[in-house]
Structure formats: C-alpha cells, structure tokens
Amino acid sequence: MSFHVCTFRLLPAWGALVLALAGCNAPHGSVPILAWHSIGAGDDKFSVTSATFSAQLDALAQAGFTPLTLRDVVSAQDAHATLPARPVVLTFDDGLEDAYTTALPALQAHKMRGTFFIVSKFVAADAAHRTVAHDKVALRRYLTVDELRALAAAGMEIGSHTQRHPRMPDLDAESARQELSGSKADLEALIGAPVTTFAYPFNSVRPFLPPLVAAAGYRAAVAGMVHGNDSRMQLFRMTVEKVDAPGMMKQLCTTWPASCAQ
Numbered sequence: 001m002s003f004h005v006c007t008f009r010l011l012p013a014w015g016a017l018v019l020a021l022a023g024c025n026a027p028h029g030s031v032p033i034l035a036w037h038s039i040g041a042g043d044d045k046f047s048v049t050s051a052t053f054s055a056q057l058d059a060l061a062q063a064g065f066t067p068l069t070l071r072d073v074v075s076a077q078d079a080h081a082t083l084p085a086r087p088v089v090l091t092f093d094d095g096l097e098d099a100y101t102t103a104l105p106a107l108q109a110h111k112m113r114g115t116f117f118i119v120s121k122f123v124a125a126d127a128a129h130r131t132v133a134h135d136k137v138a139l140r141r142y143l144t145v146d147e148l149r150a151l152a153a154a155g156m157e158i159g160s161h162t163q164r165h166p167r168m169p170d171l172d173a174e175s176a177r178q179e180l181s182g183s184k185a186d187l188e189a190l191i192g193a194p195v196t197t198f199a200y201p202f203n204s205v206r207p208f209l210p211p212l213v214a215a216a217g218y219r220a221a222v223a224g225m226v227h228g229n230d231s232r233m234q235l236f237r238m239t240v241e242k243v244d245a246p247g248m249m250k251q252l253c254t255t256w257p258a259s260c261a262q
C-alpha cells in the first residue's frame with residue numbers, strides 16, 4: 001500500500017458524513033487532533049512551556065501541517081470540500097488565562113488558528129474576579145470575558161467544555177443536558193457567535209452522552225486517547241503532555257502515520 005495515493009472520501013456514519021482516508025492507515029480519524037492544557041511554567045505533566053510550545057508549532061509548520069479549527073474541518077466535510085494538505089486541529093482545554101497570554105500570541109506569530117474549549121462558568125467578569133482554583137495538579141487561573149472575546153476576535157474557535165467541568169459519565173441525563181446546552185448558551189451570549197463544538201471533561205465518555213451532545217446542537221465533539229474514535233460526537237485526539245517538539249512529532253506520526261507519510 002502506498003501513502004502517495006491517499007485521497008479523502010466521505011462516508012456515511014452515525015447519521016452524518018465523516019471524512020476518511022481511502023487507502024490509508026487512519027485508525028484514529030483522518031485529521032489529527034492535538035490537545036494542550038496549560039502553556040506555562042507549571043511543573044505538572046499537562047503544562048508545556050511557552051518556548052516548547054513555540055518549537056512544537058515550528059515543527060508542525062516545517063512538516064507541512066496546516067492547522068484548522070475543528071469547526072472548519074466539520075464544515076469542509078459537510079460541504080464535501082477538499083481540505084488542505086496535512087490538516088491538523090490544535091485544541092486547548094479549560095479556558096485558562098495562559099490561553100490568552102501565551103497560546104494566542106504564539107499561534108498568531110505562526111499565523112495559526114486553534115480551537116479553545118471553555119468551561120463557561122469559570123469565565124470571570126473581570127480580572128478582579130478571576131476564577132482561581134487548585135485542582136489535583138496545579139493552581140489554575142481562568143479567562144476573563146474580555147480575554148475570551150479577544151481569542152474569538154483573533155479568529156480562534158470557541159468551543160464548550162461544559163459549565164463546571166464535571167466528569168460527565170457521573171451525571172444523570174438531565175444534568176448532562178444542562179451542562180451541554182447551558183454552556184453553549186453561556187458562551188454564545190459572551191462571544192455573540194455560535195458555539196458548535198464540544199470537548200468532554202477528562203476526555204471521559206459513555207455511550208449515553210454522544211446523542212445528548214448532538215441533541216444540544218453541537219456538530220462535533222472530541223474525546224481522548226482512551227474513549228475517542230472516528231465518530232463525529234466522540235473524536236479521538238492526542239494529548240500533548242510535557243514533551244519537546246521532536247517528541248510531539250514522533251507521537252503524532254506514530255498515531256497518524258498516513259499524515260506524516262511522504
């Protein structure tokens with residue numbers, strides 16, 4: 001099998017059209033989706049320093065990858081449009097302050113766009129009321145409304161990551177519906193634009209959830225390396241932990257070999 005003849009095709013699945021690579025080994029969906037949390041100096045495994053993040057973006061550019069938002073990928077798929085060569089989706093979870101202070105400038109310097117999944121009730125009215133919380137691994141500072149709007153104004157996609165970051169499999173259906181529709185409404189009111197993509201907190205999914213995500217009006221949702229697959233409401237994505245640029249590229253190319261084939 002040659003990777004030179006890989007072509008995109010659309011397949012009906014789960015009542016929606018999904019993009020697949022014909023003739024390619026694409027076990028985790030055709031478009032690589034990467035996930036970061038904090039771009040900063042934290043010493044937990046989910047924090048990547050600003051210098052490392054910039055080097056990772058350099059490496060993606062040098063390998064010929066074109067970052068798209070998840071919304072762009074979904075729209076292209078639904079329109080049967082051709083995606084650019086080597087598409088990749090860069091995602092950022094939680095809506096931390098460093099999404100604005102560090103990730104945004106780095107993306108802009110590389111002329112790249114990303115998708116930011118925001119916990120809507122953690123967004124503060126202003127800096128004086130910024131949400132600061134100590135989770136299991138680090139002190140987390142979250143975005144203000146102005147910072148969130150600046151991300152959106154810079155062309156970044158704003159997606160939902162629930163209202164309060166619960167582990168959704170622990171919720172009953174009604175509470176899950178509230179987290180899904182409530183966060184969508186919260187964020188749409190804050191940025192004045194549709195919010196159409198969703199990320200499961202802790203990348204944790206159970207079978208009752210994807211239909212609820214679709215019913216709430218989302219067009220796509222991302223999970224992780226354990227629960228993710230090729231379906232539109234539970235897409236596989238790779239978490240970028242504390243690893244340098246070559247390490248990230250190696251992980252990406254191991255996970256999606258067709259994307260890195262010459």
Ligand SMILES: [Zn+2]
Binds near residue numbers: 202
């Ligand atoms: Zn999260």
